Amino acid sequence: MAREPIRIANFSGYLGDRRTAIDEAMAGDRVDVLMGDYLAEITLAALSAAHQRNADRGYVDYFVDQVRPHLAAISERGIKVVTNAGGFHPAGLAAVLRDEIHSAGVDLRVAHVEGDNILTALPQLREQGHSLANLDTGEPLADWVATPFAANAYLGGWGVAAALGAGADIVICGRVTDASLTAGPAAWWHDWAPDDWDALAGAVLAGHVIECGAHAVGGNFSGFLDIANRTVPGFPIAEISADGSCVVTKHGRDGGEVTLDTVTAQIMYEIQGPVYLNPDVTVRLDDVRVTDDGPDRVRVSGASGAPPPPTTKVAIFGPVGFTVVNTVFVTSPHIEEKIAMIRDQLLLDMPDGVVVDLTQIGTAADDPESQWAATVALRVMATAPTADLIAGADLGRRLGSLYLQGIPGFYHDGAAGLHSAPRPRVDYWPGLLPLSALTHDAVLGDGRRIAAVVPPDTAYVAQPIHPEPHEAPLAERVTRAPLGVVAHARSGDKGGNSNVGVWTRDPRVWLWLRRYLTSDELRRLIPETKDLDIQRHEFPELQAVHFVLRGLLGTGGSSNTRVDQVGKAVGEYLRSRQVLIPDDLLADAADAAVEEIL
Structure with missing residues (x-):
């Protein structure tokens, strides 16, 4: 029973x-x-x-x-x-x-x-012939530049x-x-x-x-x-x-x-x-x-x-240098030229081996109605293989020296300050290890150990290949509107890959969405993905299109230089993009919103 x-x-x-x-x-x-x-x-x-x-x-x-x-x-x-x-x-x-x-x-x-926790077992596992091949690249762990300080299956x-x-x-x-x-x-x-x-x-x-x-x-x-x-x-x-x-x-x-x-x-x-x-x-x-x-x-x-599958993933971490991050602010007009000047001034006499990454956050309004509408944040990140190199770059002092010699209107958040102290930068290696190479025990309070059940069989099942739709969606009347008017999205991370799922509850929108949202269209909507390998799948029961954006997050969230480290906002970015949506679908979406309010 x-x-x-x-x-x-x-x-x-x-x-x-x-x-x-x-x-x-x-x-x-x-x-x-x-x-x-x-x-x-x-x-x-x-x-x-x-x-x-x-x-x-x-x-x-x-x-x-x-x-x-x-x-x-x-x-x-x-x-x-x-x-x-x-x-x-x-x-x-x-x-x-x-x-x-x-x-x-x-x-x-x-x-x-x-x-x-298999950190101390790594040398023995290698001697036994386990390469702990990278899940994404297939490379053996021996080729990794970092020395592991954590390895957890x-x-x-x-x-x-x-x-x-x-x-x-x-x-x-x-x-x-x-x-x-x-x-x-x-x-x-x-x-x-x-x-x-x-x-x-x-x-x-x-x-x-x-x-x-x-x-x-x-x-x-x-x-x-x-x-x-x-x-x-x-x-x-x-x-x-x-x-x-x-x-x-x-x-x-x-x-x-x-x-x-x-x-x-x-x-x-x-x-x-x-x-x-x-x-x-x-x-x-x-x-x-x-x-x-x-x-x-x-x-x-x-x-x-x-x-x-016969293997399981091993999360391996190792140090790959140091980093320091600051944020300053740039006010229009001439945003691009001002950022270029900040870059040129920061790079003067920068020690060899220090890499500086500048990321503009936001866009200034054409006719701003407040100072903040005219302002963008500029995130300044420096990375280097050693703490001494980062300390020698003295990023906070460099930024602080630009007030009288730099762009007009240069400032930082005085309440937050500017920093030069290095922080460790940790890289991630998703290794593969046969389940048979692991022990897996429950340990009771009296010290007794109980071995976990072992699956009686294993098999490798590949992701299905779903062909890209080739039939363009047709509509007599369309309007340019954000994709998010008719669809939900959720994104996240798997190591160096970001995923994003897009779905709708409306069967008519689903017929349009699955034909419209191809991998090529995604590359157009998210230009950062134009050179990436993209895997696309469909979930008809959930009325969802799903993408894996391979390498968008570098080798993993702990080491990449993106502000959105683990891809949490990729889905909302996609929903904000304006696309040509059939007018009848927009009308249905508006009616549904009114019903929800009522």
Whole structure:
């Protein structure tokens, strides 16, 4: 007999998320599991620095403060807690929590998951013939200019399931996949076999939807103007059934909304196409559907599963130099000429090996009605291979010396100051390693180790190739308007690649959108992509077109020089571009907006 759905509530989507989230979840609706995700690729780099300074640290300190007031209630209600707040030292965080539990006088058992941190094993792995080939370029790790100081393999959810099955109440992980924090508890709850591919695929998708916290409840959503109580959106809950399908909802007392579009936005976020890879299962998103299940309830179904790939990703970080960044301001007229003069003056006698990158942010109005409408920000970044070189460039002093000899109207934000102190620049290497080369254990409070279940089969499933549409959309009457009038978008990062998904709820707009939004048209709309390899996919059930912009983010967010480091605003940039839209579609969009207001 199938067990009732497991209710898993998210309380964190990244390192730095709202710290009251556990308070809110404990005051909200009944749940079986609290799940907190803290580790993005770029935050792993930050935590690794803390671990290098002190080997006893490297975990998310403030998680302890978040959970401490609720230990008694967690015990009383029988709630499980699963999180990757362990970072680089899950055992250390587990030990701290055991001390807190002892002080609180409650009965809670803590376990942690090990096996992801393979930094010290890198030399042995190379000797065994593992090249840790770059996921994007295929180059071996031996060719990398950086010396790794962190290497964490992405583990699946079976270690979490093993810990819960052995009686753990709190499970501390390091670098498991974000979705594994949900899939592991679901597998334990429903007692799935390791080859229940479709059910596992559904749970991974559910985890993907709720892993980013308020994203699924209206946060970072292109339709935010239609979201009620959007100032403080709540955190999502996934109700995962025995077949892997789920309903995404939220705590009834909290703000934000769960809608078909907020859930679709998160499905589109940081994927590489219809094939979504996980160490436990390969998820096929081709036939995923979102349907209305009531107020703030969206049913997600249609995911299918296959054996996972034989390899998993390893997030490897290493130093590639130092950087310093300042911002100054340039006022019209002659913006371009003024920026060129600043560049020429900064580069005079610049030490060899220092690279200066200037990025203009914004455009001055033709007839500005305020000083700020006439102003653009100029971000000035210097990079160099050593701290001494950056210190010798003394960027803050150079900029500060231009007041009397530089462009007219030169200034910086006096409240922020100008800086010359170097900061480390960290590069990212997404390596590939066979799952068979890893150990993956749940470690209980008494020291017992339980090996995670190993998938009984593996297979490589390539992303499907969807032909570009060649039939140009036809319309008798068109009007130039922003693409965002008729379509939503969401973008994110996967290492050095940015992705962007564009979708609509209107079937008539979908017929136009899929024919209009080709890779070539995307290159025209986003000129920064004109020389990039672009992969395009269609999701007919979601009425979405999806693109992977390979290399837009360099080698990764931790080292590229873009102001939008991890591509969060690429989707909104695309929506802002004006295109020729059939008048009947614009009329339908206007009517829908009026109905929404009414």
